[in-house]
Structures are given as C-alpha cells and as structure tokens.
Amino acid sequence: MYRLKRFEVNARHHLPIFFIGVLAGFLLFVNSAELYAEPFKLGPKKCQECHKAEAKVWSGTKHATSFKKIHKSKKAKKIVKAVGGKRMKKTALCASCHYTVAKKSASAKPKLVAGPSCESCHGAASEWISIHNKKAPKANKIEAASAKGMIWxxxxxxxxxxxxxxxxxxxxxxxxxxxxxxxxxxxxxxxxxxxxxxxxxxxxxxxxxxxxxxxxxxxxxxxxxxxxxxxxxxxxxxxxxxxxxxxxxxxxxxxxxxxxxxxxxxxxxxxxxxxxxxxxxxxxxxxxxxxxxxxxxxxxxxxxxxxxxxxx
Ligand code: HEC
Ligand code: HEC
Ligand code: HEC
Ligand code: HEC
Known part of the structure; x- marks a missing residue:
C-alpha cells in the first residue's frame, strides 16, 4: 500500500518523464513484437483470393477432403484415446499434422479451418504473405519471404x-x-x-x-x-x-x-x-x-x- 502511494506521488511529480518512459516501453514492445513475431497460419481461403487454380486442385485432394471425415472413424477414436486425448479435433498432437489451425490476426482465437492445406506445405504465411507477391526481383523476394517462414x-x-x-x-x-x-x-x-x-x-x-x-x-x-x-x-x-x-x-x-x-x-x-x-x-x-x-x-x-x- 505504502509503496503504491509513493509511486503515485512520484508519478504525479514526474508526469512527463513517466509518460516518456511508458511510451518508450511501448515502442520497444511493438518493435520486439515485430522482430520476434511468431508466424501463424491464415488458412486456405486467404490464398484462394489470388490462387484460384491451385485452390481448386487442393480442394480435390485427400488433404482437403479428410477434414470432414477422419475424426469420425473408429480408428481415429482409438488412436486419440491411446495418447490420452478425447477428440481428434481437440488434441493438439493430431492437429499438428491433420489440420490447419488458423487465426485472423495475431491476437485472434485460433480455429481449426481445414485439413492440411497451402500453408502446411508452403509455411505459415502471416509474416510472408505481404512480401511474396510484391513486384521485386525473384531472388531477393525468395530470400526475404523464406526468412519469414515461407517455403518456396x-x-x-x-x-x-x-x-x-x-x-x-x-x-x-x-x-x-x-x-x-x-x-x-x-x-x-x-x-x-x-x-x-x-x-x-x-x-x-x-x-x-x-x-x-x-x-x-x-x-x-x-x-x-x-x-x-x-x-x-x-x-x-x-x-x-x-x-x-x-x-x-x-x-x-x-x-x-x-x-x-x-x-x-x-x-x-x-x-x-x-x-x-x-x-x-x-x-x-x-x-x-x-x-x-x-x-x-x-x-x-x-x-x-x-x-x-x-x-x-
Ligand atoms: C493478393 C494476392 C495473393 C495472395 C492473397 C496470395 N498470393 Fe501467393 N502469389 C501471388 C503472386 C502475384 C505471386 C507471384 C509472385 C512471383 O512469381 O514473383 C505469388 C506466388 C506464390 C508462390 C510461389 C510461386 C512460384 O513462383 O514458385 C506460392 C507458393 C504462393 N504464392 C503461395 C501462396 C499461399 C500459400 C498463400 C496464402 C497463405 C498466398 N500465396 C496468397 C499473389 C498472392
Ligand atoms: C507427425 C504427423 C502426424 C501426427 C502427429 C498424427 N498423424 Fe495421423 N496420419 C498422418 C499421416 C501422414 C497419415 C497418412 C498416412 C499415409 O497414408 O501414408 C495419417 C493417417 C491417419 C489416419 C488414417 C488411417 C487410415 O487407415 O486411413 C488416422 C485415423 C489418423 N492418422 C489419426 C490420427 C490421430 C487420432 C492422431 C493424434 C493422436 C494423429 N493421427 C496424429 C500424420 C500424423
Ligand atoms: C501437416 C502435415 C502434412 C504435410 C506437411 C503433408 N501432408 Fe500429405 N497427408 C497428411 C495427412 C494427415 C494425410 C492423410 C489424410 C487422411 O488419410 O485422411 C496426407 C495424405 C496425403 C496424400 C494421400 C495419400 C493417399 O494414399 O491417398 C498424398 C498424395 C499426400 N499426402 C502428399 C503429400 C506431399 C507430396 C506433401 C509435401 C509436398 C505432403 N503430403 C505434405 C499430412 C501432411
Ligand atoms: C501437399 C503440399 C502442398 C499443398 C497442400 C499445397 N501446395 Fe502449393 N506446391 C507444393 C509443391 C510441392 C509445389 C511445387 C512442386 C511442383 O512443381 O509440382 C507447389 C507449388 C505451388 C505454386 C507454384 C506453382 C503454380 O501452380 O503456380 C503455387 C502458387 C502454390 N503451390 C500455391 C499453393 C496454394 C495457394 C495452395 C492451397 C490452395 C497450395 N499451394 C497447397 C506443395 C503444396
């Protein structure tokens, strides 16, 4: 209690310095969040906006069609149980290979949106999507995008x-x-x-x-x-x-x-x-x-x- 009060007094006396400190801290946070941003998946609908032909092919593959079926099979239920899980779609281990877990933004809730899809093979795209389609020399682009997790x-x-x-x-x-x-x-x-x-x-x-x-x-x-x-x-x-x-x-x-x-x-x-x-x-x-x-x-x-x- 005492400490808190003293802090309040200090803060009031040094209000400008206090705010600069907060601002600097915030900027530092934003900066490092950007540097260390963990790539996440956006889901195949995002890719489909531009890659219609590829998306059409993918939708006919077992990777895509498995999504509606595999968790219902007897075999799947038995395997989930064996690793101590209840449902295949809720078991992170199964999801890491069988599903695409995507988010709309870094802070959004992750959702199971598909079976293995574009980003399962090309890399989680949140950090490279805006780089990979820019008009730029291909070699530079491949280097920049793969540094952000793309597999060309x-x-x-x-x-x-x-x-x-x-x-x-x-x-x-x-x-x-x-x-x-x-x-x-x-x-x-x-x-x-x-x-x-x-x-x-x-x-x-x-x-x-x-x-x-x-x-x-x-x-x-x-x-x-x-x-x-x-x-x-x-x-x-x-x-x-x-x-x-x-x-x-x-x-x-x-x-x-x-x-x-x-x-x-x-x-x-x-x-x-x-x-x-x-x-x-x-x-x-x-x-x-x-x-x-x-x-x-x-x-x-x-x-x-x-x-x-x-x-x-
Ligand atoms: C806004 C449009 C747009 C979106 C959205 C988009 N792409 Fe692309 N993508 C492009 C363009 C344009 C190129 C061609 C770039 C080039 O050839 O230099 C490209 C190239 C690629 C390539 C490399 C092709 C090669 O040259 O070998 C891959 C792989 C790819 N995109 C995958 C994806 C995936 C996966 C997603 C979804 C996460 C996605 N793209 C979303 C426009 C887009
Ligand atoms: C390391 C990746 C990986 C993990 C983790 C994984 N699977 Fe699989 N699973 C695969 C692959 C790849 C196949 C397809 C194998 C093939 O056909 O060659 C497959 C196939 C299956 C099949 C189909 C079997 C059939 O005969 O058609 C079931 C059911 C299955 N997995 C359930 C699960 C469950 C449940 C979990 C979680 C406990 C799980 N898998 C975890 C990669 C994985
Ligand atoms: C994220 C995990 C994952 C990655 C990466 C992945 N696959 Fe798969 N793949 C699977 C799973 C899981 C299945 C089985 C789905 C089912 O049985 O329902 C599968 C099934 C397949 C099948 C159908 C096999 C059959 O017997 O019908 C083919 C073909 C295939 N994958 C090719 C590939 C190729 C080629 C690559 C790399 C370019 C690749 N996969 C990358 C998870 C993956
Ligand atoms: C199973 C793994 C796998 C999945 C899923 C996958 N790709 Fe690919 N992709 C590849 C491989 C492997 C190549 C290059 C191999 C080749 O030349 O056949 C490739 C090539 C490409 C290319 C360059 C060739 C072209 O058609 O222009 C683009 C663009 C691309 N993928 C986009 C996508 C998009 C978008 C999706 C989802 C709708 C997707 N990929 C799903 C493995 C995958």
Missing amino acids: PSQLFDVAANCNSCHGLTKENLTGDNIKAMLDAGHPMNADFELVQYSQGSVRHRFYPPKVTENQAMTPAEMARMFVVGQAANLVSASAAVSKSSHAGYKAAQQKKIATATKLLESVAGQVPAAGKVVASPTADNGRALAAAIADKDLSGVVGENLPKKFK
Missing part, C-alpha cells in the same frame, strides 16, 4: 523435408512414447513415401508461369531431379528419426527409407559427387547442396527406371 516451391529440399515431417512421423512434438502409443493403436507408418509419386498425382498444381491455365505435367528431367532430392530428404529425415522411438515398426520403416535412399543416391554419386556427400553425412545442408548441384542436370537417364509409373 523452388526450395525443393525444404519442401520435401517438410512433407517428411508429417508423412515420416518425425515432427518434434512427437515423443517416442506417443509414437509407440499411436502405432500400437493402428496409426499407419508409411515407409514408402516418395516425393514424385505423392506430389505429381492428386496434389499436382503447376500453373506457372502465372498466365498458364493448364496444370502442367513435369518433364522427365524435372521429375528425375525431384526424385533425387526427395530421396535425399527421406534419407536425412529417416536418419534423424531412426532412434526417436524404440517401436519396432517405426524403426523398421525408417530403416527401409534409409536403405532405399542410400541405394538410389549411391547410384547417382558417380555423376554427382554431392549425392555421395548426403549418404556420408545426411544433413539438411548437404541435401540443399545436392539440390543446387543438380538444378540444371538431366538425370532421367540415370534414375529413369526408378521413377514411379503411377501417382497418388
């Missing part, structure tokens, strides 16, 4: 690593215990996720340059590059994850991914030494270096027969 389609290693965080069950919030509980309750563990097969079927949206209205298929050279980068991302992801859980099925799936990717990358290493480096040391930086090393190469002769014939 051309940053193919990072795109693939991000698919793996969900499809390889390697997200950071997943503990060894959760993995075991989920898999024992029937959650799938997919050892066969491969980027070309999974991205060039129902998921494919390739309308660039922007005036093109046709959803273009990849050339064999593009597909071969994506295949190699996808295998590098599988190797990096599975090598880091293999000791994450002692669950036998989980370990076996990660080991299968490691074996498949190693074989493929070794077959390319004669022509592209950067592929051998990823095998010797499976890090994200080595994966990105491989992607850069093959950016202009046609490897379809080398990996051609490994390319998938059917797409998901």
Whole structure:
C-alpha cells in the first residue's frame, strides 16, 4: 500500500518523464513484437483470393477432403484415446499434422479451418504473405519471404523435408512414447513415401508461369531431379528419426527409407559427387547442396527406371 502511494506521488511529480518512459516501453514492445513475431497460419481461403487454380486442385485432394471425415472413424477414436486425448479435433498432437489451425490476426482465437492445406506445405504465411507477391526481383523476394517462414516451391529440399515431417512421423512434438502409443493403436507408418509419386498425382498444381491455365505435367528431367532430392530428404529425415522411438515398426520403416535412399543416391554419386556427400553425412545442408548441384542436370537417364509409373 505504502509503496503504491509513493509511486503515485512520484508519478504525479514526474508526469512527463513517466509518460516518456511508458511510451518508450511501448515502442520497444511493438518493435520486439515485430522482430520476434511468431508466424501463424491464415488458412486456405486467404490464398484462394489470388490462387484460384491451385485452390481448386487442393480442394480435390485427400488433404482437403479428410477434414470432414477422419475424426469420425473408429480408428481415429482409438488412436486419440491411446495418447490420452478425447477428440481428434481437440488434441493438439493430431492437429499438428491433420489440420490447419488458423487465426485472423495475431491476437485472434485460433480455429481449426481445414485439413492440411497451402500453408502446411508452403509455411505459415502471416509474416510472408505481404512480401511474396510484391513486384521485386525473384531472388531477393525468395530470400526475404523464406526468412519469414515461407517455403518456396523452388526450395525443393525444404519442401520435401517438410512433407517428411508429417508423412515420416518425425515432427518434434512427437515423443517416442506417443509414437509407440499411436502405432500400437493402428496409426499407419508409411515407409514408402516418395516425393514424385505423392506430389505429381492428386496434389499436382503447376500453373506457372502465372498466365498458364493448364496444370502442367513435369518433364522427365524435372521429375528425375525431384526424385533425387526427395530421396535425399527421406534419407536425412529417416536418419534423424531412426532412434526417436524404440517401436519396432517405426524403426523398421525408417530403416527401409534409409536403405532405399542410400541405394538410389549411391547410384547417382558417380555423376554427382554431392549425392555421395548426403549418404556420408545426411544433413539438411548437404541435401540443399545436392539440390543446387543438380538444378540444371538431366538425370532421367540415370534414375529413369526408378521413377514411379503411377501417382497418388
Ligand atoms: C493478393 C494476392 C495473393 C495472395 C492473397 C496470395 N498470393 Fe501467393 N502469389 C501471388 C503472386 C502475384 C505471386 C507471384 C509472385 C512471383 O512469381 O514473383 C505469388 C506466388 C506464390 C508462390 C510461389 C510461386 C512460384 O513462383 O514458385 C506460392 C507458393 C504462393 N504464392 C503461395 C501462396 C499461399 C500459400 C498463400 C496464402 C497463405 C498466398 N500465396 C496468397 C499473389 C498472392
Ligand atoms: C507427425 C504427423 C502426424 C501426427 C502427429 C498424427 N498423424 Fe495421423 N496420419 C498422418 C499421416 C501422414 C497419415 C497418412 C498416412 C499415409 O497414408 O501414408 C495419417 C493417417 C491417419 C489416419 C488414417 C488411417 C487410415 O487407415 O486411413 C488416422 C485415423 C489418423 N492418422 C489419426 C490420427 C490421430 C487420432 C492422431 C493424434 C493422436 C494423429 N493421427 C496424429 C500424420 C500424423
Ligand atoms: C501437399 C503440399 C502442398 C499443398 C497442400 C499445397 N501446395 Fe502449393 N506446391 C507444393 C509443391 C510441392 C509445389 C511445387 C512442386 C511442383 O512443381 O509440382 C507447389 C507449388 C505451388 C505454386 C507454384 C506453382 C503454380 O501452380 O503456380 C503455387 C502458387 C502454390 N503451390 C500455391 C499453393 C496454394 C495457394 C495452395 C492451397 C490452395 C497450395 N499451394 C497447397 C506443395 C503444396
Ligand atoms: C501437416 C502435415 C502434412 C504435410 C506437411 C503433408 N501432408 Fe500429405 N497427408 C497428411 C495427412 C494427415 C494425410 C492423410 C489424410 C487422411 O488419410 O485422411 C496426407 C495424405 C496425403 C496424400 C494421400 C495419400 C493417399 O494414399 O491417398 C498424398 C498424395 C499426400 N499426402 C502428399 C503429400 C506431399 C507430396 C506433401 C509435401 C509436398 C505432403 N503430403 C505434405 C499430412 C501432411
């Protein structure tokens, strides 16, 4: 009480200084809030305002259609229970892979708006949306937007690593215990996720340059590059994850991914030494270096027969 009174007296005597202090504090707060702003998702409706063709493709994918269905299945209910949750849509762990949790503004209430959507693959957009579509040289824009959390389609290693965080069950919030509980309750563990097969079927949206209205298929050279980068991302992801859980099925799936990717990358290493480096040391930086090393190469002769014939 006494302290409060003294403060009041002081404040009155030093009113101007007091206000300057508050103002400075406020500005500092705003500034650091801007610097350290945690990116959040805006939801696919926001992207759809400008990217109509991409949104139409997405709405036909399992990512989109799963939203109305998956939580109702018996299997889902059993898996939720196994991790100590009640409802899939209310369980943060499930939401981190199965849903898009979006907000209208930084202070708004988060809402479950869709299944995995645009920002699940391209990065939460609150901080990059106003940068990525500006008229500016592309290289500068890619650098500025990715510093704010955007994953540009051309940053193919990072795109693939991000698919793996969900499809390889390697997200950071997943503990060894959760993995075991989920898999024992029937959650799938997919050892066969491969980027070309999974991205060039129902998921494919390739309308660039922007005036093109046709959803273009990849050339064999593009597909071969994506295949190699996808295998590098599988190797990096599975090598880091293999000791994450002692669950036998989980370990076996990660080991299968490691074996498949190693074989493929070794077959390319004669022509592209950067592929051998990823095998010797499976890090994200080595994966990105491989992607850069093959950016202009046609490897379809080398990996051609490994390319998938059917797409998901
Ligand atoms: C106001 C219009 C607008 C909105 C809203 C918008 N974009 Fe864009 N976006 C653009 C334009 C214009 C470009 C082309 C920029 C270029 O090519 O330099 C672009 C480019 C992109 C690219 C890169 C394409 C490439 O060159 O490879 C991606 C990915 C993308 N947008 C995703 C999104 C996502 C995800 C959202 C929603 C969070 C979104 N955009 C919202 C206008 C918009
Ligand atoms: C790390 C990401 C991740 C987390 C966390 C996760 N899932 Fe999944 N889940 C997936 C992926 C990816 C698939 C699709 C697997 C495939 O088809 O390859 C999937 C598939 C499923 C399926 C479909 C199974 C089928 O046979 O069709 C159910 C049900 C499911 N998950 C429930 C849950 C529940 C409930 C939780 C929370 C306890 C959860 N998942 C947490 C990534 C995740
Ligand atoms: C499953 C992951 C995934 C989802 C979901 C996704 N994208 Fe993409 N997007 C990609 C990949 C991968 C590429 C580039 C690969 C390629 O060339 O096929 C890409 C390319 C793009 C491009 C550049 C190519 C083009 O069509 O102009 C734009 C723009 C884009 N996405 C916007 C969106 C928007 C908007 C949404 C939501 C409506 C969306 N994406 C949903 C993975 C995704
Ligand atoms: C945020 C997590 C997440 C990310 C990132 C993600 N996915 Fe998925 N994906 C899922 C889940 C969950 C399912 C299963 C939905 C269901 O079964 O209802 C799924 C299903 C799919 C399916 C349908 C598979 C089938 O057997 O029908 C394809 C294809 C797919 N994803 C491709 C991709 C590709 C390619 C990428 C990266 C470019 C990607 N996904 C990134 C979570 C994700």
